[in-house]
Amino acid sequence: FPGLADVSISQDIPVEGEITVPVGSHSPDEDYSTLDEPVKDTIMRDLKAVGKKFVHVMYPRKSSALLRDWDLWGPLVLCVSLALMLQGGSADSKDDGGPQFAEVFVIIWFGAVVITLNSKLLGGTISFFQSLCVLGYCVLPLTVAMLVCRLVLLAGAGTISFIIRLIVVVAMFGWSTLASTAFLADSQPPNRKALVVYPIFLFYFVISWMILTFTPQ
Amino acid sequence: AGGAAPGRAGAAAGPGRASADAVSAPAQGGGSAVIDMENMDDTSGSSFEDMGEMHQRMKEEEEEEAEGEAGAGEEEDGEFLGMKGLRGQLGRQVADQMWQVGKRQASKAFSLYANIDILRPYFDVEPVQVRARLLESMIPVKMINFPQKIAGELYGPLMLVFTLVAILLHGMKTSDTIIREGTLMGTAIGTCFGYWLGVSSFMYFLAYLCNAQITMVQMLSLLGYGLFGHCITLFVTYNIHFHSLFYIFWLVVGGLSTLRMVAVLVSRTVGHTQRLILCGTLAALHMLFLLYLHFAYHKVVEGILDTLEGPNMLPFQRVARDVPVISSAVLNTTAKAVALTL
Secondary structure, eight states: OOOGTTTTOOOOSSSOOOSSSSOOOOOOHHHTGTTOOEEEEHHHHHHHHHHHHHHHHSSSSOSHHHTOOOOSHHHHHHHHHHHHTTTOOOSSSOOSSOOOHHHHHHHHHHHHHHHHHHHHHHTTOOOOOHHHHHHHHHTHHHHHHHHHHHHHHHHHOOOOHHHHOOOHHHHHHHHHHHHHHHHHGSSSOOGGHHHHHHHHHHHHHHHHHHHHTTOOO | OOHHHHHHHHHHTTGGGHHHHHHHHGGSOOOOEEEEEEOOGGGGGGTTTTTTHHHHHHHHHHHHHHHHHHHHHHHHHHHOOOHHHHHHHHHHHHHHHHHHHHHHHHHHHHEEEESSSGGGGOOOOOOHHHHHHHHHHTSSOOSSOOOOOOOOHHHHHHHHHHHHHHHHHHHHHTOOOSSSSSOOHHHHHHHHHHHHHHHHHHHHHHHTTTTOOOOOOHHHHHHHHHHHHHHHOOOOHTTSSSSHHHHHHIIIHHHHHHHHHHHHHTTOOOHHHHHHHHHHHHHHHHHHHHHHHHEEEEHHHHHHHHHOOTTOOOOOOOOOHHHHHHHHHHHHHHHHHHHHOO
């Protein structure tokens, strides 16, 4: 390159330095550092995530935390506790008139899967597990209603207790439906929201019905 | 170090190279196409369950070495281990190929049948359309000489079946139905889905015999929308326990939806005998199903069953759960008052 022979560089432009690019503050060892932390930290981190989602359900706002980091721990805990509380509601002691544990489980998970498939078929943009996560977490108000109903039934099973239970269950049912609609309806095209809301309404209606007709022995 | 880096990158793209491996695998190792089965060593570790692991390891081995060296390396290995090593190698190749073929077939079948997009066109509806079709399902058409259009959608019928399941559950609870083998929910779902799918298939088969112009999806859709009448009737009569009211609803509401279905079918069939067969069967099944749903979960039948099965139970004295006592009492008295004034 004859043309470059007389190019001179002034002395104050630095032409030397470090050629290696700094990798950043984390080294490969830090990726696996969660293995070395105490078990309490691991569990508390997951519990905090689940607790944060519970708060999101109780105060439904348009936040994407529930959708972004989906997890199925919360729905599992809620489903198991609801199924356990619905035990012992048989009309006779020798036959089971109340729902079995497996029945409640299957209703909740099968119903959630059907609603998810329905919303996907209607052109929804939400993924399968995100939808399961939202529907499972929105069972929380109904679990609270079940708890209240059991406590009310401890006091007696008369007309007043029935009216109290009816009001509580209807209120929680409305809350559940509104909470899940707030999360799920956004992922649908705007003119089809009603088509997605109806199965959710039916799903929580069936669960509320199971809670309301629960009579312990 | 140079070989290791592409190895790691290659392992990340491993699944994409499965087809390439299947082609290159027979080229390596034993060259003989005839396998001497009686000398095959069973303890050479070529069990099918281990094949996944072996396959993974073999892939990684391949990717770390250069292309041409792999075959020579394995042949040398076989010779070094003696005859047993070579036969074990052959066995592993065969099992590996079986694993590949099986995996390919399974993934092909999965992507073909579990593809949800097959059903997508049948769910392409607007709420307005669903509402319109629900109302139309109660209005019998007059023009039966011209084939009537049936919308082949599955959203409405599916939602109606689920609604019927919910109503049935309510009815079973209020009549204190006790299912001895099985669960309440299972019975409700089985009944409703069984009716929808089973009767649709049967009617489609009859339509095929009678040369009617109707497809399976249209049949499912027609029958599904006909359940709207059932839903209304059962919703009203499970709460107001009035026999005459039920019969009126059965005739009027059930009759209207049956007439609509029958008219649509008649418009698509040619020939008097065929029309008669199809419409008679459909009308009979539809009306009888409503009758069954009402009476199967009625208190009177419950009482009779209990007298037959359990001497401890007194018939006609079963009390419904405390839930609908007030509501049904109120509804019953209002219905009686209305009936008296009319």
